[in-house]
Amino acid sequence: MKKIFFILTTLLFFNFSCSKLLDTKPTDFVVPEFFYSNAAELQMALNGVYSQLIDADCYGNNYLYMFNTNTDESYGFSIDLITSYQYTFTDTKVNVLWNSSYIGIERANMLLANINKPQMDETKRGIIEGEALFLRAYFYFLLVSNYGDVPLKLTPTASVKDVNIARTPTKDVYAQIVKDMIRAETLLQTQTITSVGYSGKITKTAVQGMLARVYLYMAGFPLMQTDKYADALFWAQKVVDSKEHGLNPDYSQVFINYAKNKYDVKENLWELEFFRDNNGFANKGGTYAGRFCGIRCSDNSVGYSTGSIVATRKLFDLYQINPASVTTPNKESFDLRRDWNCANYNYGSAAVAKKTAVTSPWLMCAGKWRREYEEVVPKNSNFTPQNFPMLRYSDVLLMLAEAENAVNGPTKVAYDAINEVRKRAYGLMLPTPPNPTVNSALTPGLLQDKFLDAIKAERSRELCFEALRRPDLIRWGNFVQDMKTFLAYAIANGGNNLTITTASRMVTERNLLLPIPSYDLSLNKLLTPNPGY
Known part of the structure; x- marks a missing residue:
């Protein structure tokens, strides 16, 4: 069912023997002069270039769960120095995300430098x-949103001596990201999600939706370029106006489809391809979604999972409760x-x-990725074949609502967008809604700041465990305070266990950025460390 285009030949072709930024010219490599000929x-x-995103050092594992586990919506089941914000500039996990991103950039630069070579x-x-321009821009988006100012390099590495490049200001990196993505959108006018038929390739609406996300980040911390909300609104509206996308009526089916290797091009603008059995692919093409972030299980026939990512009671309590239900920790929720x-x-x-059964809201595993639905057998105990959503239509609707509120206030446009997401959440798009008379609409008449608060909560309800919460809290400008507020909430609501509270106790202003890797600081004499490291 999957379009498997990350072939083994590609992985061998792009086998960089040294993955450090600007370290040396790659070896074990087909000479470019004899390649790119057709x-x-x-x-x-x-x-x-695509394959680097699914590497274990990037979305295959590290970015998903090493840096985005401990927020107000989830925590790690055990204390880890990386996930609890105690990392240093020498930690391997910090270094490999940087290196992995620059490998992807180098591959894109080499392709773009030779794009006009063949007839x-x-x-x-x-x-x-x-596609190459978009992917290069996305790798830079990963870098700048996590490390701040980073070296901006738009041509292939030509010499072992090309190691000293200064950090480019964040605003200039974002300017290049926008430039590349807008050019990509122009070049991909004929590559629609409908014409492609699956979500593993970059299409016109995927670029448009990601531009909305990029502009929202520019509008928030640290740049605070609030005029970019209008740009975010423009690009999110283009996705909606395309009529290419719509919500799957069943929220759970969105994630069952990932397990069953089924595409839903209406819901998913872009998803990473992870369909592999991981036998002989050297950790390429398998993800830890479902393995770390899944329902705890030691039986391979069901699907092995450590259940390492656990929902917080704060997330649990965000969902609206049926007042007519019994008053127990698991009382019936209107929100499915x-x-x-x-x-x-x-x-x-x-x-x-x-x-x-698990009754404590502090002990519920992140249930979004459920291995019992997987159809690839035998099931691997270390990796899962489930694709990962990089951009879903519900996210676009919530970005549109947020941007519209910032530009024009909580208008009908903003309300309609968030209420579409909520209508699906309450089961009202199902053929037989469980509560057909329930009112899923957001409270009308909210002021602008209260509407933003509603967006923040709705994004957590809808997009939890999709590696978006920490970046969202940072761009909204109150990450450290939000974590301290969560600490107070946890202590007051039965969550005083150190596995729950360590991250929020340890987080400081330095954690707004990851540290620049120690190896690159020693290699590139123009690099400077981030504050606090």
Whole structure:
């Protein structure tokens, strides 16, 4: 069912023997002068850029769970120095995200430098160029939103001596990201999600939706370029106006589809391809979604998961409760997302799974990625084949509502966008709604600041465990205070265990950015460390 285009040949072709930024010219490498000679080789090079995103050092593991576990919506089941914001500039996990991103950038730069080399159909060339430009921009987006000022390099590394490059100001990195993405959107006018038929390739609306996200980040901390809210609104509206996308009526089915290797091009503007059995692929093409961030289980026939990511009671309590239900910790919720995202059962640690109820809202595993629905067998105990959503339509609607509120206040446009998400959440898009008379609409007449508060809560309910909460809290400008507020909430609501509170106790202003890696600081004499490291 999946479009498997990250072929093994690509991975061998792009085998960098040294992954450090600007360290040296790659070895074990096909000489560029003898490659990029036809359309097939350009496509192979593009596949190599895509493949870096699914590397374990990037979205395969580290970015998803090392840096985005401990917020007000989730925590790590055990204390870890990285996930609890106690990392230093020498920590490997911090270094590999940086290195992995620059490997992707180098691959994109090499492709773009040779994009005009072969004789080929110009439309096809433009599409490859557009995808490469977008992916380079996205890697820089990862870097600048996590490390701040970073070296901006738009040409391939030509010499072992090209190691000293200063950090480019954040605003200039974002300017280049926007420039590349807007150019990509122009080149991808004919590459729509409908024409492609699956969500693993960059299409026109994927670029438009990601531009909305980029502009929202520019509007927030640290740049505070509030005029960019209008740009975010423009690009989010273009996605809606395209009529290419719509919400899946069933929230849980969105994630069951990832497990069952089924595409939903209406819901998903872009998803990372992880369909592999991981036998012989050297950790390429498998993710830890479901393995770390899943329902605890030691039975491989059901789907092994450490259940390392746990929902917080604060997340659990965000979902609206049916006042007519009994007053217990698991009382009935109007919002169907709660019991999907906060798993009220696990399978225990026995070799044979035994489904056991979980009643404490502090002990519910992140339930979004459920391995019991996987159809790729035998199930691997370390990696899962589930694709990962990089951009869903519900996110676009919530970005549109946020941007509209910032530009024009809580207008009908803003209310309609958030209420569409809430309507699905309450089951009102299902053929047979469980509570057909329930009112899912957001409280009318909110002031601008209260509407923003509603957006913040709705994003957590809808997008939890999708590596967006920490960046959201940072761009909204109150990350450290939000974590301290969560600490007070946890202590007051039965969550005083150190595994729950350590991260919020340890977080400081330095954690607004990751540290610049120690190796690169020693190699590149023009690099400077981030504050606090």
